[in-house]
Amino acid sequence: MAILVDGNTKVLCQGITGSFGAFHTKGCLDYGTQLVGGVTPGKGGTKDPNGLPIFDTVREAVDATGADATMIFVPPPFAADAILEAAEAGVHVICAITEGIPVQDMVRAKAILREHPGSVLIGPNCPGIITPGRKVSGEGADAVFENGCKIGIMPGYIHTAKADASTGKAIGVISRSGTLTYEAVWQTSVLGIGQTTCVGIGGDPVRGAGFIDLVERFEGDAETDGIIVIGEIGGTDEIEAAHWIKDHVTKPVAAFIAGRTAPPGKRMGHAGAIIGGAEDTADAKIAAFRECGIDVAESPADLGSTMARALGLEIAAV
Secondary structure (H helix, E strand, O other), rough: OOOOOOOOOEEEEEEOOOOOHHHHHHHHHHHHHEEEEEEOOOOOOOOOOOOOOOOOOHHHHHHHHHOEEEEEOOOOOHHHHHHHHHOOOOOOEEEEEEEEHHHHHHHHHHHHHHOOOOEEOOOOOOOOEOOOOEEOOOOOHHHHOOOOOOEOOOOHHOOOOOHOOOOOOOEEEEOHHHHHHHHHHHHHHHHHOOOEEEEOHHHHOOOOOOOOHHHHHHHHOOOOOEEEEEOOOOHHHHHHHHHHHHHOOOOEEEEEEEOOOOOOOOOOOOOOOOOOHHOOOOHHHHHHHHOOOEEEOOOOHHHHHHHHHHHHHOOOOO
């Protein structure tokens, strides 16, 4: 099982004719994702180089293809409207990959999204979401997978389906950082631990699905044996999640917080990674996780071994 997406998910690309949209559409197709079409206003009735139909609106695309997920590569000034267009068309999973969407646009979009409870926004400024497929042939970047779903920009070949995991275990991954998501995935895969679904929630101050929503979904997923939570400085989401996990989660959880050396008031990488108060610091978040009984990795290099330890597996560190 998995959360939000699986091999049956039908996916659109909004912004499919742009350079990034075109490139990552092909990458998702190559992984085995059911890409069923794209949306670029004014280019409806044409096809992309992969032979996928292009539509003028998301509503037309959904009606024609039955798509229930979308990835958005629309330029920042128009991306919030693209999110809302997808929600109004009834798309269930909306992955906004675009970086640099104005905060005011996202505040407006989030308020309107409350009117569409059937839609889940992942991002913006995120790598997307993947439910790994089972490997059927090849190795490394040449591997071929089936029954998976990759929506976004992550390297699919580093992920491991539970069916391919030598330990028989698989975890869910939730992260504000794309790069650290890949670290957690690579390290757990090397240790023989699979992943059910990996979600990059993005590093912007205003974003869609957060830690608590996704941890709750993983807690309810029978195939997920543990959860990695990767946070960073800025905001209080991690502290709130730590207390929620303590009260509601029965599965092993491992965590990591990036930005320990960041000075107050200085943005570090992501737009939302800025210390504005005492609870925004890495030390405060680490303390909250530990107080709630959650094992915290000391460095990114310890993500895999920390999760293995939480799962009770006796395997060497990466």
